[in-house]
Amino acid sequence: MTYLSPSGGRERAAALDDGDVLGLPGDDRLTDLLEAGLGVLAAAHERAVAAPIEIIVEPEARMCSPVVPTALVPVRAGDDLWEVHPELVVGVDDAVVPTASAARAGVAALNSSDGSVLAYTPACLWLDTDGWPAQLSLGPVLVTADELGTGPLRVSAEMEERELGRGLVDPADAWLTAGPGRIRALLPVATPPLAANDELFVDADTLGTFEVRVGSQV
Incomplete structure (x- = not known):
């Protein structure tokens, strides 16, 4: 995961452990750790758990997008396609x-340079x-x-404990595993029109x- 550090105000990679956000020492971005391989990512997770630079209770942490795209993000919802x-x-x-005024909820896949899927996020x-x-x-996590x-x-997706929609996402779907772009999303759940101050709860x-x-602001 990536969060906004209250000490310094910069985005920092972290591990989530037993309800605590454990800040990773150093300047490694989550995207770079993933690109370096699962072994490097696992080692970074161990460093964060063993010697976090800071510890924040999860509800008090400001969650950032776990990855920062550098190109258009292809998004598919049924027959509708967008590039964000x-x-x-x-x-x-x-x-x-x-x-x-409305939302589409689902799953995004982060892919490596060779096209294989590295991780998924809501x-x-x-x-x-x-x-x-x-x-x-x-986000919030990968x-x-x-x-x-x-x-x-x-x-x-729910609002005030009323279900607005539900759907299934197959992580092996061709759009996620072989579609365009390094980050791409598949969104099967559509909400009805939403208004300002409506609170949307998404379960992935x-x-x-x-x-x-x-x-x-949340």
């Missing part, structure tokens, strides 16, 4: 823009009233492909959950 600009990619603790695309991408929320196991992921199965408020 990197500047629109945010973390789940970032404010959702007031122009967001994803939520926010659309404006014209159906164009207003924002793409990723789960490596070898940790995920087999079988589809159950994704659902073993990838985790998050809750965001439209048009406001």
Whole structure:
């Protein structure tokens, strides 16, 4: 995961352990650790757990997008396709823009330079009233492909304990494993129109959950 460090105000990679965010010493970005291989990532996780530079209780941590894209992010929801600009990619603790009027929830895959899937994370695309991408929320955590196991992921969206939609994402889906781009998202769950201050709760199965408020800071 990646969070905003309260000491220095910079984004820092971290391990999540027993409800605590354990800051990784050094300047390694999560994206670079993944690219270096699962062995390097595992070693970084061990360093963070053994000697964290800081410890923050998870609810008090400001979660950033776990990875920062450098190119357009292809997103698919049914027959609809979008390419989301990197500047629109945010973390789940970032404010959702007031122009967001509906959401599509699902899973994003991070792929290596050779095309293999490195990790997965929850994803939520926010659309404006014209159906164009207003924002793409990723996170809060990344789960490596070898940790995920087999079988589809159950994704659902709720508001005030009322289910708005649910769907399945197969991590082996061709769009995630062989589609365009280094980061790509598959979003099977569509919400009805949303209004400012609506709180959307997204459950992405073993990838985790998050809750965001439209048009406001979490």
